[in-house]
Amino acid sequence: MQKIKPYVIDLTKVEGRGNVKCPKCGMEISPDDTSEDAYRILEPVVEEDRLERIVLQCNKCGSKISLVGFNAMS
Secondary structure (H helix, E strand, O other): OOOOOOEEEEHHHOOOOOOEEOOOOOOEEOOOOOOOOOEEEEEEEEEOOEEEEEEEEEOOOOOEEEEEOOOOOO
């Protein structure tokens, strides 16, 4: 069985407060949403004590989304 690669969103290219849309269905994903109604965090990836990416899953369509660009923000 082939593993499906997640969509990748580079946060350094996102304007505003970090809100993004699911690339497949358009569901709004906000870093302020702690309810996990729109998405859930599958895996934070930390390398050498730095957050490299966060893998999310959209609750509307099930797509996996990898958020990158955190190290450029620090």
